[in-house]
Amino acid sequence: MQVTVGALFGAALVLFAAPRTKAQSEARIWTGVFSAAQVERGKETFEGNCARCHQSTLGGSDRGPALKGENFWSHWENETVNTLFTKVRDNMPPNLTGNQLEPQAKLDIVAYILNANGLPVGDAELKPAADSLDEIQILKKGAVATIPNFALVQVVGCLSRDSNNEWVLTRTSTPTPTTQPVPPGGSARAGADTPLGDETFLLTSIKSFKPEIQEGHRVEARGLIYKASGDARIDLTSLQSVASQCGS
Numbered sequence: 001m002q003v004t005v006g007a008l009f010g011a012a013l014v015l016f017a018a019p020r021t022k023a024q025s026e027a028r029i030w031t032g033v034f035s036a037a038q039v040e041r042g043k044e045t046f047e048g049n050c051a052r053c054h055q056s057t058l059g060g061s062d063r064g065p066a067l068k069g070e071n072f073w074s075h076w077e078n079e080t081v082n083t084l085f086t087k088v089r090d091n092m093p094p095n096l097t098g099n100q101l102e103p104q105a106k107l108d109i110v111a112y113i114l115n116a117n118g119l120p121v122g123d124a125e126l127k128p129a130a131d132s133l134d135e136i137q138i139l140k141k142g143a144v145a146t147i148p149n150f151a152l153v154q155v156v157g158c159l160s161r162d163s164n165n166e167w168v169l170t171r172t173s174t175p176t177p178t179t180q181p182v183p184p185g186g187s188a189r190a191g192a193d194t195p196l197g198d199e200t201f202l203l204t205s206i207k208s209f210k211p212e213i214q215e216g217h218r219v220e221a222r223g224l225i226y227k228a229s230g231d232a233r234i235d236l237t238s239l240q241s242v243a244s245q246c247g248s
Helices: 005-011 036-049 070-076 081-091 103-116 130-134 187-193
Strands: 152-161 167-172 199-204 218-228 231-243
Touching: 036 103, 081 103, 081 130, 152 199, 152 231, 199 218
Parallel strands: 199 231
Antiparallel strands: 152 167, 152 218, 167 199, 218 231
């Protein structure tokens, strides 16, 4: 009996970790996703706005929790950088009056907090774009990034029909988490340059997206992912062509 992702999502009481290959297991956050300059800006902003509650050591006080060490990891391990940023942006500091910090300044603080917890600097800088930040999972050194079943993901691949005349996405990129079921205007086009891989997903809830006119195209798909032994599928929320041919 075939069960749709939507039905499984409605009935699910637990989340199952989707398996990942060795090539997919490197945690992006350990490659250096923020710069030393961004950390320095974040430190200066933190000390001027946050240290009175969290202490300059990030060790916490009766006015604010520790942002370093065991307390940090117990709250933020396996979350995305966007989740942490959203918390800082929308809630910190509480009851602030007067001038509010800009989102970029708060994201600099996030870079400082991450670096204080051992995450390395690199050449890039974090920018306050939800899709990009959602692709970066907060993991300890050596931990394997996973995507739970029924998570909302985005993925790029080749749209075709299988031997059962069902629509599938082949040669897909690595699925990445997203908070947006439909890509912002024009952003799906970036998928034209996304490196492809070797996974295949059955696509469900596809009829409304008129797949016939996109057959053979490279497409960006978004939806709820489900993976189990012999079963990999995405229940679609969005399907957009990013190139008229799939290419290499």
